[in-house]
Amino acid sequence: MEIIVKKDILSKNKVEARDNRAFAREKGWYLVNVMGSPGAGKTSLIEMLIKELEDRFKTGVIEGDIASAIDAERMEKAGIPVIQINTGGACHLDAASVRAGMEKLPLSEPGIVFIENVGNLVCPASFDLGEDLRLLVSSVPEGYDKPYKYISMFAVADVIALHKEDLIEADGFETAVFEKGLRMINPEAPLYYTSAKTGKGISELTRWLAIRIDSRI
């Protein structure tokens, strides 16, 4: 008797993510999956990190959006090798679409590749893309209660940037409540307070990233 076990979409993704990991290793790419709400500041943070990293590493970006190529055009203008993926409705990138992006990314040397996920604080948490690191961008205007509401996303993050930190006072953002919620579900991932406006925290986050990349590439 033949028993057919139907693989669900998540386990299919798992296999493809493993293949991505092998593909990236071959290329010498370190993959960073950048996740966060719409408008959290993912693109601006990636741009600033690349500026700090590009003296030492080659860099590239895979842009994920439901529609449009706004972010990819922005990266291209800045001279960064980039490829845009449009999910056409899906609320997250998956390993297969990232693989398509990796194959077309105009970066022939080893380096660091930022994968900007679809702006969403729910769906991307469930989809392994084959990345080496998950960077969660949570921004001050979203409010300090987010770790309590969007548990999976904060739980799977390897590092968190609390972005737009220059607005903490004006917004009455309670950092202690935010950190308490974060630490309940993710006791260890480093938390950096960052701002694209003032540049705060960017060097510190870059330094932390560089150590990880050095040990891999």
Added chain:
Amino acid sequence: MEIIVKKDILSKNKVEARDNRAFAREKGWYLVNVMGSPGAGKTSLIEMLIKELEDRFKTGVIEGDIASAIDAERMEKAGIPVIQINTGGACHLDAASVRAGMEKLPLSEPGIVFIENVGNLVCPASFDLGEDLRLLVSSVPEGYDKPYKYISMFAVADVIALHKEDLIEADGFETAVFEKGLRMINPEAPLYYTSAKTGKGISELTRWLAIRIDSRI
């Protein structure tokens, strides 16, 4: 020969949404589905609308979140009949979960019921809850490019609140670009510039809502 047509999840939801509509009509409830990104300010906007509406209408709230009861507790403190739904992972409310909320909502008279959807600018667009109206809350810190990236959400909205409008200047938010993108996909839905900080636009949006509710209840 029997042919079994497997109904997909969306058409099942459609039927349940139709039932919700009938149930709300019986109760004399006008249902407003409030959608938007995490931290867009949905809860604050609902609170302010209720404050303006409560002299004339009974009000209630169904709170949707993946986890936590933070928003429901906030409503309860303000003396508003409320019920919390936790989706336990899902990135949107569906008609069945809203129905469960409607059945437990401690509001016995006709009135207006706000359904605060999960913070998400993608998934809720595909799920009819049986609502009379879809109010999309888009906030200034999210950026003016959102209608270009999150097309479905802006397309299905019956009315849009551009919230936290007090930040337009500080954020360099380009209203013309935002409106152009919005009008490309949704030429008719009214757009209100609102702020919980200054109270701007709240009376205007309330007035527009009240006319619609009057014609229904």
